[in-house]
Amino acid sequence: MGSTRKAGRPKVPAAGRILRAASEMFYREGIRAVGVDAIAAKANVTKKSLYDNFGSKDALIAAYLRARDERWRAWLVDEVDRRGGTAKERLLSTFDALEGWIEKGNFRGCGFVNAATELPHDGHPARAVVMDQKSWLRGYLEDLAAEGGAENPESLAEQLMILHEGANVASSLNISTNSAQRAREIASLLVADLG
Amino acid sequence: MGSTRKAGRPKVPAAGRILRAASEMFYREGIRAVGVDAIAAKANVTKKSLYDNFGSKDALIAAYLRARDERWRAWLVDEVDRRGGTAKERLLSTFDALEGWIEKGNFRGCGFVNAATELPHDGHPARAVVMDQKSWLRGYLEDLAAEGGAENPESLAEQLMILHEGANVASSLNISTNSAQRAREIASLLVADLG
DNA sequence: GAGTAATTATACATACCGGTATAGTTACTT
DNA sequence: AAGTAACTATACCGGTATGTATAATTACTC
DSSP states (O other): OTTSOOSSSOSSOHHHHHHHHHHHHHHHHOTTTOOHHHHHHHTTOOHHHHHHHHSSHHHHHHHHHHHHHHHHHHHHHHHHHHHOOOHHHHHHHHHHHHHHHHTTSOOOSOHHHHHHHHOOOTTOHHHHHHHHHHHHHHHHHHHHHHHTTOSSHHHHHHHHHHHHHHHHHHHHTTSSTTHHHHHHHHHHHHTTTOO | OTTOOOSSSOSSOHHHHHHHHHHHHHHHHOTTTOOHHHHHHHTTOOHHHHHHHHSSHHHHHHHHHHHHHHHHHHHHHHHHHHHOOOHHHHHHHHHHHHHHHHTTSOOOSOHHHHHHHHOOOTTOHHHHHHHHHHHHHHHHHHHHHHHTTOSSHHHHHHHHHHHHHHHHHHHHTTSSTTHHHHHHHHHHHHTTTOO
């Protein structure tokens, strides 16, 4: 008793706390390494609430990735818009944004790539969310490339995707110092002839 | 009875069969997804033999990665040597080699990066093997870069590492078609002023 | 004030996890 | 012929996995 909650409608709904706890633990420890009991415990929630809200661990994983995708897209667009400039400069800004994201701390690679690694089966609902995230970024880059007058926007977008993914991996394994900026330098060669 | 083995010294020793089974299953399904029972069953070996030979699952994981690293290094060096050419051409050949490795089938990304993703704790013996593999490749590229008269071989090697890692991820997620060749095209810009 | 949705608390079911123990069997070595 | 290394067979241990069942409690709505 005292100040500990008992039941009823909480100020911060259980679903939100569960998703927050799952997001942190899934990303930091790995999806398969984290059990639903541990998530429920960290969220101060019973397992029943977790299953009432999400249905299954697999669905919770997909929800985690969807929420992460939403946060990440908003953040990237905001960072790029904030810096402004031409389409060419905005393409390069995506690498500055990546650098900022990495330096927020506890970076452990791209959460979507990590999820795809841990859940290799095609039917898993998480994989669709991963593909969505990759498709969206590719489209975003392609649109900027077209706006900048690229000869082949699709091709340029795919090249920049390789640089983004490479910078993510290189950064998580400390293969090079400041991988995002190094990727940006390479990217600047690719966009050199853009307006 | 019949032709099924019973005991004694087998033609193909148990350790080899275990490592072979573990390698396939760890890479394809993921390390945490595969249990020791399943490995022993696929290798036609009892769990006791597995533990007599490797001591623990963690040690088996490290052995899997070491064997994979050995195979991969030999294969890469051989592919690059076979193609011959100047240092500049050999740097680009590493991407041709990567393409060949990817197209051997059942490609599911870099096994070492995947292992690091699944085993994030620093103390795990597998992580040292992963870092070894990355350090070796970086050194190999750096040596070729120096041989080619690069202004800053270290920096060039790190850039090429980003391209290699990016091509691996892009290929495993089908982000672009022929990611290795696309990475090679980018690399050719980076080595343009080499001898 | 009655009803309902959201939640807690607790216990359980079934399966698999990594790892160990004990005993028996075969093949090669000397 | 004896000894030993490499294995098989089988059973077991405690822990943890996802998921379910049942009942009590609280807060909000009408």
